[in-house]
Amino acid sequence: MFYRRQGRGEALILLHGFASSSLFWTALMERFGEQFDVIAPDWPGFGATPEAAPYTSLADYAGGVIDLADKLGLERFHVIGHSMSGFVVQTLLCDHAHRLNRAVLYGAGLGVNRARRFETIAETLLRLETEGVDATIRRIVSSWFADPIRDAKAHRLCMEAGRGMSLPAAAAAIRATEHADFEGRLGQVQTRTLIISGEAERSHPPVSAMELQKALANAHLCILPFCGHAAHLEQPEWFEMIVREFLLPHRG
Template sequence: MHHRRIGAGRGPALFLLHGFASSGAFFADMAGRLSHHYDVIMPDWPGFGASSIQAPLASIGDFAKAALCLADQLQIQRFFVLGHSMSGFVVQQLLLEHADRLHGAILYGAGLKVHAARRFESLEETLRRLESLAPAELARDTIRHWLAQPEANTDLFDACLRAAQGMTRQAAVHAVRAFAQADYTGCLDQVETPALIILGEAERSHPPSSALELQRALPHSHLAILPFSGHAAHLEQPVLFERALLAFLQAGQSLP
């Protein structure tokens, strides 16, 4: 699995896991700043980004295993992990089955499951559109729903589009089907790992109501809702996003 790694040896490892219609490049600017104090790893899931030639993963469990396999390959025993959007489900799987590998978890633009009535479109509609649209066209249509003010932030829109390059139709279909089946409702009450739930107030994939449910489900969690931002809050509000993220990471480092 292709990955980018910057800041090796400068601090604890931090995995940044991208979501649907994206790649590790989605985090490039933020990762550069974080790399002054953290060992930042940004994988491209199979079928996405620079991993486009690899066979896609079929389940959330497969995604979680792929992340652990990469950590093992890099000889990283414990790490922080951030999962954006669909990778929020990957993080929840890691919290349930591999908490011993985690210092802490960040769930960004995530929920316990996909609520059809809350998402900008149903997953069934996304799958139908995948039948007729090229992956790049679907990515463009999807990303239009990510920014709080897309018309005023064309540079951010273009950055998201560039990160989406490489997604294959097969990988997109497998990913949508995988997170359509994900539902962690009632599963997380025994999780002891510290968690940060962070999102923009204009989130349209997993809106604030979903974030509140996720916070109630995780016993040791904190919630940060950022103003004037949506599904790409780390791009729209980088200062606020990174302030909340760093506060969480630094608190996690002080724990035994």
């Protein structure tokens, strides 16, 4: 698995979501590299590895993270999962909690709630197949921002981060997460977890974040104002302060 790595300290693995790649985390890696050993992989079929055979299940994604940690000699690590990768982190919490220090669920939910999503899964798949990958990335990334004009630079970065996504990987990711449902599965998880949502979040609105907090025994919730699905780019100072406070060993 391709990955970017920067900094030193406790290991922190950053997992990108759909229509994205490790480039999504560029600024966060630079700043968090001062305190953490930051590792940001590209899922197979995304980013720098568009020709790679994609994962087809959440177990594949979680297993890929564990394989990468083993390859790097990481017995334990912090993890942040954005959007689709929130399901990966929940899989890690359920099946590999002994490998995790602390976890952050960012722009995530317990499952794909069709009533709250900006479009149905079937529509996303159909439009992916008929309009192509580039149009899908443009349309999805445009839904991430509370204020697209204010965040034009961040929008361009997200577009660039998405460009390596292949059509097979995009379709496989949608199908792998389509029936994700962690309701009732997280009650025994003791890993300290932070849930972050933007108040203008559309993929997994703030009510989804509240449901996640209720489902986890040891969870904290932060809803950031003036941002949507790309909070670490829309409100970087707030996002970074909250995550640092949560992850640093002398906190909480």
